[in-house]
Amino acid sequence: MTTTDALFCSLTPLRLAELVRSARHAVCYAGPGLQLDLAQAMVEVAGRVGKEMLTVSLDFDDRVMRMGYGNVDAVKLLLDAGIAVQSSPGLRTALVVVDNEGYIFTPTALYLEAEPTDGAASNAVRMSGEQVSQALARLSPAAKTIAIAQAKTPEAKQHIEALTVDVVSAPITPEKLAEVTSSLETAPPVRFDLARQVRVFEPYLQYVELSLTGAAIQRHRMAIPEKIQNLGGSEELENRLRTTFELIEKGSKLSSKPLEDALNEIRKNFTPSLGKDHGRVVLKAAKPHLVTRLKEFRIKLEAHQKSVAEDLQKHLDTSREQIVAYYLQRVIEAKPDAVRGQSLNGEVSEMAAKRWLTGQLDRVFPSAESLIQEMKLEERYKDVTFETLNREDFLDSVKAAFPDVDWQKAYSEFKAAGQSEAKDQMGK
Secondary structure (H helix, E strand, O other): OOOOOEEEEEHHHHHHHHHHHHOOOEEEEEEEOOHHHHHHHHHHHHHHHOOOOOOOOOOHHHHHHHOOOOHHHHHHHHOOOOOOOOOOOOOOOOOEEEEOOOEOOOOOOOOOOOOOOOOOOOEEEEHHHHHHHHHHHHOHHHHHHHHHHOOOOHHHHHHHHHHHHHOOEEOOOOOHHHHHHHHHHHHOOOHHHHHHHHHHOOOEEEEEEEEEEEOHHHEEEEOOOOOOOOOOOOHHHHHOOOOEEEOOOOOOOOOOOHHHHHHHHHHHHHEEEOHHHHHEEEEEEOOHHHHHHHHHHHHEEEEEEHHHHHHHHHHHHHHHHHHHHHHHHHHHHOOOOHHHHHOOOOOHHHHHHHHHHHHHOOOOOOOHHHHHOEEEEEEEEEEOOOOHHOOOOOHHHHHHHHOOOHHHHHHHHHHHOOOOOOOOOOOO
């Protein structure tokens, strides 16, 4: 590997593996995790300089690997090769020392971003010889042993021996390895390239479902009790009475149409549809305004509930009276057994017929309170997923729904996040 004296530098996975392979005496690595290529380089070096001259410290935890800091197979490879691997919980900064050359660098969480490539911004700081010795001595007993072995003078060895180890660590046991492996098999890490692609659009869009339930009382129908159905009637209720009865006649002032129109206007302005297979979305930048409009709508809904409460009960009572009047004479003439069985003379009086009809209707007729209590606006939000992003027409649908937004930057990031060669749909 070609090195320079630059203090700040870029340490890509390829350069890191090359650095390790160049080792002639010892390798020390510490960080949240390591990937398979780096582990393979370490195994090669161990065969040349001896496995005791390599020491590795990791935050060996399944959560760390789900963040994309490392690979459990890389750890298995090292352990199978007899290379000592320590578990140091909480490590996030990384350190690599090859012979007397050392770097402190920022490892990449693949869940958040792709590994740096050649020419990327600096992510590492070159350490001085004194800093290398200090870091090794304070990292772990094994690293301290290597630092002592590499000391060039008795005084330097004595100085290193006097230093205390700062990092708490313990060997990775077979039990811990089995525990982490089992956890990752039960709940595997997501594909990091896909997760990064999803996060490109997460700041922009969110799916939204708005539904107004219970307000359309004009659509409520009540099933006429079977015992009443075949008793006859007048023309006034002819259009409302079949085997069911419209509780509210069409065109009533109790209709929810003004509310539905207002909600549809909100949908049109803030939640355009991406098509029947995608649903509606809202720009997260516009979501606060949507929430404000929905709060205002709920105030209207509450006012509607209060204004119709009294009229609705009166209307329901009138409808009930119409049904009773509609069937009253038919009950008197038909003399249903249920009514005749309560008569002392075998005749059915008007009062008895009305009482029987009222009892039958009580079982099925709702109260105004029960109808009004069901009126509510429901709103549900869902973030985008890779499955939706990966649909062929998704990006075109987004562009059509929000023509004033420049989606080219987002789509370029989307392609880069997945390192994809997919066709540029947004550039059509």
